[in-house]
Amino acid sequence: MLRVENLTVKFPSRFGDFTAVQDLSMTIKPGEIHGLVGESGAGKSTVGAAIIGLLQSPGYISDGTMMLGDTDLRGLDQQEAHRLRGKRISMIFQDPQTSLNPLMRIEDQLVETILAHEDISAAAAKSRAIDLLEEMGIKDAASRMQSYPHQFSGGMRQRVVIALALCTNPELIIADEPTTALDVAVQSQVLDLIRRLAEVRKVGFMLITHDIGVIARIADTVTVMRHGKGIESGPTAQVLGNPVHTYTKQLMAAVPPLDRKIDRFMVPEKDDIVTPSMNSGAQAEAWLLSGTKSDPIGLSLSDIDVTFPGVRTSIFRKPDPFVALSEISFDVRPGSVMGIVGESGSGKSTLAKTLTGLVKPANGTMTLGSADLPGGKTRARKHPSRQLMQMVFQDPFSSLNSRHKIGDILAEPLWLYGLVKDQKERQELCADMLGLVGMPPEAINKFPHQFSGGQRQRIAVARALLARPKILICDEPTSALDVSIQAQLLNLLKDLQKAFGLTVIFISHNLSVVRQMSDDVVVLRNGRIQEKGPSEQVYEDPKADYTKRLLELTPTMPSQWMS
Amino acid sequence: MVFFLTKRLIQSVFVMLAVAFLAFSLFRYVGDPVSQMTGVETSVEDRERLREDLGLNDPFVYQFVRFTGDLLKGDFGYSYRTRQPVAEMIASRIPATLELGLVALMISLLVGIPAGVYTALRPRGFATQTILMLTLVGVSIPTFVIGIMLIFFFGVQLGWLPTFGRGGTVSVGGWETSFLTIDGWRSLILPALTLGVYQLTLTMRLVRAEMMDVMQSDYIRFATARGVPMGRMYFRHALSNTMVPVITIIGLQFGGVIAFSIVTESVFQWPGMGLLFLESIRFVDIPVMGVYLVVIAFFFVLVNLIVDLLYVLIDPRLRISDVS
Numbered sequence: 001m002l003r004v005e006n007l008t009v010k011f012p013s014r015f016g017d018f019t020a021v022q023d024l025s026m027t028i029k030p031g032e033i034h035g036l037v038g039e040s041g042a043g044k045s046t047v048g049a050a051i052i053g054l055l056q057s058p059g060y061i062s063d064g065t066m067m068l069g070d071t072d073l074r075g076l077d078q079q080e081a082h083r084l085r086g087k088r089i090s091m092i093f094q095d096p097q098t099s100l101n102p103l104m105r106i107e108d109q110l111v112e113t114i115l116a117h118e119d120i121s122a123a124a125a126k127s128r129a130i131d132l133l134e135e136m137g138i139k140d141a142a143s144r145m146q147s148y149p150h151q152f153s154g155g156m157r158q159r160v161v162i163a164l165a166l167c168t169n170p171e172l173i174i175a176d177e178p179t180t181a182l183d184v185a186v187q188s189q190v191l192d193l194i195r196r197l198a199e200v201r202k203v204g205f206m207l208i209t210h211d212i213g214v215i216a217r218i219a220d221t222v223t224v225m226r227h228g229k230g231i232e233s234g235p236t237a238q239v240l241g242n243p244v245h246t247y248t249k250q251l252m253a254a255v256p257p258l259d260r261k262i263d264r265f266m267v268p269e270k271d272d273i274v275t276p277s278m279n280s281g282a283q284a285e286a287w288l289l290s291g292t293k294s295d296p297i298g299l300s301l302s303d304i305d306v307t308f309p310g311v312r313t314s315i316f317r318k319p320d321p322f323v324a325l326s327e328i329s330f331d332v333r334p335g336s337v338m339g340i341v342g343e344s345g346s347g348k349s350t351l352a353k354t355l356t357g358l359v360k361p362a363n364g365t366m367t368l369g370s371a372d373l374p375g376g377k378t379r380a381r382k383h384p385s386r387q388l389m390q391m392v393f394q395d396p397f398s399s400l401n402s403r404h405k406i407g408d409i410l411a412e413p414l415w416l417y418g419l420v421k422d423q424k425e426r427q428e429l430c431a432d433m434l435g436l437v438g439m440p441p442e443a444i445n446k447f448p449h450q451f452s453g454g455q456r457q458r459i460a461v462a463r464a465l466l467a468r469p470k471i472l473i474c475d476e477p478t479s480a481l482d483v484s485i486q487a488q489l490l491n492l493l494k495d496l497q498k499a500f501g502l503t504v505i506f507i508s509h510n511l512s513v514v515r516q517m518s519d520d521v522v523v524l525r526n527g528r529i530q531e532k533g534p535s536e537q538v539y540e541d542p543k544a545d546y547t548k549r550l551l552e553l554t555p556t557m558p559s560q561w562m563s
Numbered sequence: 564m565v566f567f568l569t570k571r572l573i574q575s576v577f578v579m580l581a582v583a584f585l586a587f588s589l590f591r592y593v594g595d596p597v598s599q600m601t602g603v604e605t606s607v608e609d610r611e612r613l614r615e616d617l618g619l620n621d622p623f624v625y626q627f628v629r630f631t632g633d634l635l636k637g638d639f640g641y642s643y644r645t646r647q648p649v650a651e652m653i654a655s656r657i658p659a660t661l662e663l664g665l666v667a668l669m670i671s672l673l674v675g676i677p678a679g680v681y682t683a684l685r686p687r688g689f690a691t692q693t694i695l696m697l698t699l700v701g702v703s704i705p706t707f708v709i710g711i712m713l714i715f716f717f718g719v720q721l722g723w724l725p726t727f728g729r730g731g732t733v734s735v736g737g738w739e740t741s742f743l744t745i746d747g748w749r750s751l752i753l754p755a756l757t758l759g760v761y762q763l764t765l766t767m768r769l770v771r772a773e774m775m776d777v778m779q780s781d782y783i784r785f786a787t788a789r790g791v792p793m794g795r796m797y798f799r800h801a802l803s804n805t806m807v808p809v810i811t812i813i814g815l816q817f818g819g820v821i822a823f824s825i826v827t828e829s830v831f832q833w834p835g836m837g838l839l840f841l842e843s844i845r846f847v848d849i850p851v852m853g854v855y856l857v858v859i860a861f862f863f864v865l866v867n868l869i870v871d872l873l874y875v876l877i878d879p880r881l882r883i884s885d886v887s
Contacts, residue, residue, distance in 0.1 A: 052788055054784065054787060054788060082787075082790055082793070083790060084790070085787065085788055085789065085790040086788070086789035086790025086791070087790055090788060090789050091785065091788035091789070093781055093784065093785055093788075095781060098780065098781040098782060099781045099782055099784075099785040100782055100785070101782045101786070101800050101804070102782070102804070102878070102879070102880060103803050103804055103877065103878060103879065104799070104800070112791060112795060112799075113789050113790070113791060116789075116790055116791055116792050116795075117790060148879040148880070150879070150880045161785070164785070164789055165788075165789060167789075168789070168790075
């Protein structure tokens with residue numbers, strides 16, 4: 001049905017053409033789910049955009065053929081291409097929160113799409129829309145259709161998006177990261193829906209994703225992409241189970257497994273490999289050791305409740321407070337790694353904020369080592385915990401001040417906590433610290449935008465360590481990173497944790513990552529602890545139904561493929 | 564939503580009270596009201612009696628409460644200059660200013676929004692560049708220069724349109740309108756253009772910026788990907804999503820147009836509130852100035868309330884009560 005041959009997409013720039021996709025070929029048959037997998041910058045989304053004719057300007061297709069049935073997609077003029085969109089090819093985007101027009105009812109958006117492509121009455125279009133929504137699993141569709149997008153939950157919204165993409169019976173749907181923004185439970189439902197549609201309606205899907213687990217779960221065939229080129233292609237079981245190309249093998253090795261704990265990740269070779277620096281970070285290591293190794297400390301929480309004021313809707317009634325965390329108690333053993341997992345909205349980040357004193361708990365006590373840890377603003381600016389606990393944030397693009405040089409960012413904890421008084425000494429220590437996290441020491445004179453996401457996250461880790469902390473709180477430190485970069489960073493965190501006897505609180509929604517990192521684990525849901533215990537025990541023999549379900553629904557690769 | 568509106572209404576009351584306090588201070592403390600009202604030959608005893616009669620010896624708070632109460636009853640006091648009730652003077656001037664402001668607003672919306680959409684959709688076109696350059700000129704030239712230039716070309720050189728006054732007006736239930744006679748419309752065109760040009764450029768640039776932003780959004784990409792007709796996409800999907808910020812600015816601007824039509828009114832000798840205000844300043848006619856202040860503040864508050872209501876109409880996400 002879809003046949004792409006030698007597709008090449010270029011983006012002209014001042015420095016010559018940038019080739020985003022090179023010589024890519026693939027075919028998709030009716031009812032086939034074809035996975036397109038690769039890391040960021042591999043050109044996956046560009047392929048999808050080229051096929052549907054929505055390449056961002058100034059990109060253009062410089063070579064190749066794209067045939068949908070008998071139609072030559074490259075030969076269409078603008079109007080023909082627009083008429084074909086929706087009618088024969090449709091698309092699903094990553095974030096259901098933003099892909100629906102917030103000001104229009106679901107009904108209007110569905111009906112307008114059907115009427116744009118088919119010559120039927122508005123009433124007929126409406127009844128088809130109702131049937132379709134019911135088929136997508138939205139109950140009571142006739143009345144739900146009157147709602148606006150914000151009145152649906154994330155998963156429901158993605159169903160509406162899929163209904164919109166399907167409502168004109170297209171032959172091909174390009175799904176660009178359709179489940180990346182969803183929680184595992186919802187992701188699993190949406191993937192099932194896609195699988196069913198492919199089987200029942202014989203729609204061809206191009207499933208673009210970075211998540212190999214998703215590909216392994218539903219794709220029939222897969223193409224692995226890197227730097228715009230197709231590396232390897234074929235039936236999923238063959239490509240992932242028996243990869244031929246080195247890159248595919250490395251990629252597979254970098255995926256953290258859910259079913260066992262491995263010691264270190266294999267790291268794919270990078271082209272832009274960090275050159276081994278002259279100084280290995282020995283000085284920084286010695287400096288850190290002199291302050292941290294001595295005696296690791298633990299942390300314990302008992303009966304912590306956190307509430308936020310609700311939205312006031314009446315003058316007379318006090319709004320019900322929103323309970324973000326309720327009765328949270330756990331102990332973090334000195335020098336151990338505590339993993340905290342949960343879906344979005346489970347209170348993971350609130351917990352991190354509570355620990356760091358950004359949010360004040362309504363009830364409960366926190367203890368750091370043997371001392372009481374005051375919450376929120378009652379914690380003094382000079383409180384020792386502000387130095388002892390350091391945080392690594394999720395988004396390395398916004399957590400570093402873009403107007404400060406790396407050297408200044410790194411030196412901040414040194415003067416702030418009065419650790420190193422001499423300016424020159426500070427700079428030397430910072431440069432050496434960069435060596436310790438695997439970065440060249442010259443980086444201290446550069447600005448954050450000159451680094452990739454993975455490098456910035458290394459800088460964030462270096463900054464946190466320069467405060468000589470005993471406790472490191474990592475809030476989703478790798479979720480903005482590609483798997484291979486994630487593998488590198490996780491390795492780094494493991495090494496540092498071991499070397500300096502750090503106590504780490506590792507927060508993530510990704511169960512596999514948490515398993516690899518943690519000694520103990522706490523499973524959170526809606527602000528309550530569902531289960532806690534040593535992580536091997538929780539993963540091997542989960543007690544709570546919720547944990548069992550989470551483990552079941554997380555898309556993984558069959559273990560025989562991973563060795 | 565009811566709560567939201569109630570909150571806004573209560574805030575508005577406080578704004579009005581603050582303005583009333585300003586007007587009161589102006590009346591009471593800028594110069595001595597008694598010496599403003601009396602001549603040189605009035606005796607000291609008479610002055611004292613007048614002071615007592617007017618209640619100027621009463622405690623400050625009591626005076627302010629009485630002043631606010633009078634305002635609420637519609638008793639705005641008397642002008643020092645004309646000895647007429649201020650309420651009548653203002654009421655007779657309001658129609659001229661409101662009509663001028665409305666037409667200026669219409670011009671800015673009817674030209675500004677389509678031009679904004681067009682220039683956003685074809686950002687590199689020749690027409691777009693020309694329009695953008697012209698609007699830059701439009702913003703840079705002061706209002707009175709535009710007015711004088713318009714008078715020079717259309718009034719003096721070509722002789723097509725009258726250059727001052729309202730022309731023929733018809734009284735409809737005490738409201739003097741120029742909308743019902745050709746002469747009235749002819750007189751309205753030049754001042755309304757003068758007043759509207761700045762608004763127009765602002766509206767256009769804002770619509771353009773918002774529209775370019777919205778055209779990059781996911782839901783527009785999704786609408787394109789499912790083949791929604793272009794016209795519908797531009798106007799139904801994109802334009803309505805640009806409206807919230809646009810309405811905010813237009814609302815604030817409309818208040819400004821009413822308040823600051825002073826320059827335009829004086830260039831065209833337009834018998835509106837602005838002109839009245841200028842005359843009052845010249846004669847230190849403090850009661851008129853104070854009431855003008857209150858009336859203008861009232862317009863601002865009213866327009867902003869309407870803008871808040873429009874938000875709720877446009878954006879379903881703000882209708883908190885019906886979240887399911």
